[in-house]
Amino acid sequence: MIEVRNISKRFDHKEVLNNIQTSFDPGRVNFIIGRSGSGKSVLTKCVVGLMEVNEGEILFDGRNFTLMSRPERKIVRQDIGMLFQGSALFDSLTVEENILFPLEMFGTMSKAEMKKRVDWCLERVELKGVNKLYPAELSGGMQKRTGIARAISMNPKYLFCDEPNSGLDPQTAIVIDNLIKEITYDLKCTTVVVSHDMNSVMEIGDQINFIHQGKLSWKGDKREILYTNNEDLNRFVFASEFMQEVRDILRRERG
Amino acid sequence: MLTEVFSKPERLSIYRKRIVEEIDKIGIQSIGIIALLSAFMGAVITLQTAANIDSAWVPKWTIGFTTRQSLILEFSSTIMSLILSGKVGSNIASEIGTMRISEQIDALDIMGVNSASYLILPKIVAAMFFFPFLVVISMFLGIVAGSIIGPGSGVISLSDYIYGLQYYFEPFQVTYTLIKSVVFAFIITSVSGYHGYYTSGGALQVGQSNTRAVVYSIVLIMISNYIITQLLLL
Numbered sequence: 001m002i003e004v005r006n007i008s009k010r011f012d013h014k015e016v017l018n019n020i021q022t023s024f025d026p027g028r029v030n031f032i033i034g035r036s037g038s039g040k041s042v043l044t045k046c047v048v049g050l051m052e053v054n055e056g057e058i059l060f061d062g063r064n065f066t067l068m069s070r071p072e073r074k075i076v077r078q079d080i081g082m083l084f085q086g087s088a089l090f091d092s093l094t095v096e097e098n099i100l101f102p103l104e105m106f107g108t109m110s111k112a113e114m115k116k117r118v119d120w121c122l123e124r125v126e127l128k129g130v131n132k133l134y135p136a137e138l139s140g141g142m143q144k145r146t147g148i149a150r151a152i153s154m155n156p157k158y159l160f161c162d163e164p165n166s167g168l169d170p171q172t173a174i175v176i177d178n179l180i181k182e183i184t185y186d187l188k189c190t191t192v193v194v195s196h197d198m199n200s201v202m203e204i205g206d207q208i209n210f211i212h213q214g215k216l217s218w219k220g221d222k223r224e225i226l227y228t229n230n231e232d233l234n235r236f237v238f239a240s241e242f243m244q245e246v247r248d249i250l251r252r253e254r255g
Numbered sequence: 256m257l258t259e260v261f262s263k264p265e266r267l268s269i270y271r272k273r274i275v276e277e278i279d280k281i282g283i284q285s286i287g288i289i290a291l292l293s294a295f296m297g298a299v300i301t302l303q304t305a306a307n308i309d310s311a312w313v314p315k316w317t318i319g320f321t322t323r324q325s326l327i328l329e330f331s332s333t334i335m336s337l338i339l340s341g342k343v344g345s346n347i348a349s350e351i352g353t354m355r356i357s358e359q360i361d362a363l364d365i366m367g368v369n370s371a372s373y374l375i376l377p378k379i380v381a382a383m384f385f386f387p388f389l390v391v392i393s394m395f396l397g398i399v400a401g402s403i404i405g406p407g408s409g410v411i412s413l414s415d416y417i418y419g420l421q422y423y424f425e426p427f428q429v430t431y432t433l434i435k436s437v438v439f440a441f442i443i444t445s446v447s448g449y450h451g452y453y454t455s456g457g458a459l460q461v462g463q464s465n466t467r468a469v470v471y472s473i474v475l476i477m478i479s480n481y482i483i484t485q486l487l488l489l
Binding site for chain 2: 048049050073074075076077078080082084085086088089090091101102104105106154160
């Protein structure tokens, strides 16, 4: 479990995160949603330690990440897997080398075991025959899958996905969503997905955190979204007439 | 940043592999341009010296002597380093800068890798190791080119050129130039690595980082050239 306790983050004098308190449960897909510029990416960067918070604490299974020294953080980070918005695959390495990278850097496996692990990861994300290709030779969806394969290579306890569907067609987006969901349940990891894609949220979201103007404005599960009175959330989720119609139909059907 | 760069590597075997890769990228792939420039500069220095010595009181072997001194003392270390700051420095800054804006450095940090050390240390070590070889290649080829072009164009005989090369030779001058090359290698790789590592924004900012990396490297090379010369030669 990841606990976020009253964190605030300022850039110069501009408050980007204001006293956010939430938690991300293990074995579930936890979403952070919000409009562009709402602070959701900053929140994620603070949680994984890419940015330092001005106030508050972040706890990984009770371990206070905020107070940790660099070497202590390094140990926690080996339990973290992250899929970046642009995949962030290393250009100079092949798909296989990308997935091998954390294993070689921190793993204790033999070469044969590492090779097996790479094959398992690629099979898990349904990528075959691409071991020797470079990231530039892959499609966007394949790059995302490779990113997921790299993220799960160390068997992470915490999986972070930053806009996993950005730039993907709806069909590929659903494949990536399902992959994230399956991996979360299989590995029982604490998954945090940052997104503003409501399709993904309604498809795989177990718990949703809505950030608005740097504050946690709403928290609940996807069913509750249909009935919420939170105006900001309603404006965000049901921005289009189509979504409003869908909401009304679902409300009628579900009473 | 330098304390991070020089902190203990996570896994030495990976760093060793990275250093070998960087020796190839920074050093071996620079041999061509260094060889070409050195050969032409050696030839031009020989011809220009000959063209400027028109007094019968100045012996012909002065041409060989001047070519040797120019190459050893300044051209092969300082001028070559200025050229390499353009080739190697901009390459380092753009490579690391692009990794920064495409979140590849964040990916390293998330994994728990000391990204500054992983990316920059092998480049510094590779350059400090290989630059002296480039300088030796440059001195050798410049002198050889002079020995071909001088007698070939009839401005000096080969025996006069060789006499000039050997005249009042101080081996310490080679040591001095090799020391300079190691210092310049450190400046180019660390300054470029720094500017690449702290790039933020997009393609425009990567370009600006490249420019800053090259300009700062050149300025620092010139300042350190003066300081080293003052300390070692006088």
